[in-house]
Amino acid sequence: MPETRLSTRERLVLTALIDLYIATGEPVASQALAVYFDNREGLSSATLRNVMSTLGEIGLLEQPHTSAGRVPTAAAFRFYVEQLTQSGRTVTLAQAGVGAASAAPAPLSEARRGQIEESLSGVTSSNDYLERTSHVLALISSGLGVALASSTAGQVLEHIHFSRLASGRVLAVLVTQAGTVQDRVLILDREITHLELETAARYLNENFRGWPIERIRTEVARRVEMEREAYRQLLASVEELCRKGALAETESAPAIFVDGIANLIAAEQDRERLRQMLLALEAKQRLIELLNAYVDGHRQEVRVVVGLDEASPAMQDLVLIGAPARLGEARLGTVAVIAPTRIQYQEMIQAVSYIARLSERIFDVPAE
Numbered sequence: 479m480p481e482t483r484l485s486t487r488e489r490l491v492l493t494a495l496i497d498l499y500i501a502t503g504e505p506v507a508s509q510a511l512a513v514y515f516d517n518r519e520g521l522s523s524a525t526l527r528n529v530m531s532t533l534g535e536i537g538l539l540e541q542p543h544t545s546a547g548r549v550p551t552a553a554a555f556r557f558y559v560e561q562l563t564q565s566g567r568t569v570t571l572a573q574a575g576v577g578a579a580s581a582a583p584a585p586l587s588e589a590r591r592g593q594i595e596e597s598l599s600g601v602t603s604s605n606d607y608l609e610r611t612s613h614v615l616a617l618i619s620s621g622l623g624v625a626l627a628s629s630t631a632g633q634v635l636e637h638i639h640f641s642r643l644a645s646g647r648v649l650a651v652l653v654t655q656a657g658t659v660q661d662r663v664l665i666l667d668r669e670i671t672h673l674e675l676e677t678a679a680r681y682l683n684e685n686f687r688g689w690p691i692e693r694i695r696t697e698v699a700r701r702v703e704m705e706r707e708a709y710r711q712l713l714a715s716v717e718e719l720c721r722k723g724a725l726a727e728t729e730s731a732p733a734i735f736v737d738g739i740a741n742l743i744a745a746e747q748d749r750e751r752l753r754q755m756l757l758a759l760e761a762k763q764r765l766i767e768l769l770n771a772y773v774d775g776h777r778q779e780v781r782v783v784v785g786l787d788e789a790s791p792a793m794q795d796l797v798l799i800g801a802p803a804r805l806g807e808a809r810l811g812t813v814a815v816i817a818p819t820r821i822q823y824q825e826m827i828q829a830v831s832y833i834a835r836l837s838e839r840i841f842d843v844p845a846e
Contacts, residue, residue: 483536484557487521487529488529488532488533489557489561490521491511491521491526491529491530491533492533492538492539492550492554492557492558493558493561494511494514494515495511495530495533495539495548495550496550496554496555496558498510498511498514499549499550499820500820500821500822500823503820504547505541505542505543505546505547505548505549506547506548506549507546507547507548508523508526508527508530508547509523510547511526511530512526530548533548533554534548537551537553538550538551538553538554538557539551539554550819552784552785552794552795552819555784555797555819555823556784556785558823559782559784559823562823562824562827585828585832586825586828586829586832590618590825590828590829591832593614593618594614594618594829594832594833594836595836597610597613597614597617598610598611598614598833598836598840601840603658604627604658604805604810604811604841605627605658605733607625607803607810607837607840607841608625608626608627608733608735608803608810608811608813609625609735611623611625611735611803611813611833612624612625612735612736612737612738612813613737614833615737615738615813615814615815615829615830615833616737616738616741616815617738618825618826618829619738619741619815619817619821619822619826619829620738620741620817620821621738621741621742621815621816621817621818621821622736622737622738622739622741622742622815622816622817623735623736623737623738623814623815624734624735624736624765624769624800624812624813624814624815624816625734625735625811625812625813625814626733626734626735626765626766626769626770626811626812626813626814627733627734627810627811628809628810628811628812633654633655633658633690633691634654634655634688634689634690634691634805635652635653635654635655635682635683635686635687635688635689635690635691635694636653636654636655636687637652637653637683637687638650638651638652638653638679638682638683639651639679640675640676640678640679640719641675642670642671642672642675643663645669646665646666646667646668646669647663647664647665647666648663648664648666648670648675648719649661649662649663649664650662650663650664650719652691654691655688655805655841664719666719670719675719678719682694734765734766736765739756741817742756742817742818743756757792768786768798769798769800769812769814770812772798772800773800773801773802773812773814774802779801780799780800780801780827780830780831780834781798781799781800781801782797782798782799782823782827783797783798783799783800784797784819785797785819786798786816795818795819796816796817796818796819797816797817797818797819797821797823798814798815798816799814799815799817799821799823799826799827799830800812800813800814800815800830801813801814801830801831801833801834802834803833803834803835803837804834804837804838805837805838805841810837813830813833813834814830815829815830
């Protein structure tokens, strides 16, 4: 990467230029940098012009017009993200076509935390949390707020109930700690009485509340083998219900919530590129693939990806800032901002991290 060869002076100038570009949205001239430094660091206008020329030659700055100032490239923004996060744990930039950084954001301001918590006040389900998250992230980023629900794999049991419908038919109602409710009709090989159904539900609720559903099925099978004689009748009923799908995880397309398209329309001046960008963003499956590709659901980290041209050439000037939201051992989903590269990186990294971690508190699940 070019930034590894930068001198201290070049790093200082590049960071200042990006700060000015983010603040104004205009190409930055050497005169503006001279005012910014105000003769500090021994940086005269002539020195600044030479440094900017060097930064342009190595691909960190570009000049939109002959007489204009310079603007940062995607590589420059990757460098900038690295500088912001160096005070945290070690940052590694990805080399596979796009730049990415694992970020350790500092706490948000009290005012911003209050705004986020007010926006999420009264949330009672995972879908409600994700939908409101997409809205608040769009609001504070002036970009696109995106929230993707996880698949049902790894969901955590809150409560299960069985009702006898007819001979050999039982209705199972499963509630997860994320607030989703699943019901299915089970076709059984033998008759199970109303009392046996109540006993089976009580056994599962008392012994396995808070367990990932996949682990419950495995543990029930293990206990059947170990305790078959002692609890033969009870475990036989529980095993039959589980085997017939009472705790089956339904495969379905994950819900995705998107808010803030108007923000990107307002920011983009090139009509054709805007049209292509919107086509890419409207393909929700592509957004799902994008989030799944760059945000690791097994690690509680913010991920910053500068330049989304791998998803679509029209998205080359966009940045993704995303993090997984979890409930104990289970993954609730992914929350993210997609915005122009001229974004307030530090605040957005902090906001995405804070919202992702709020899921534990909202649903009263102890953080790991």
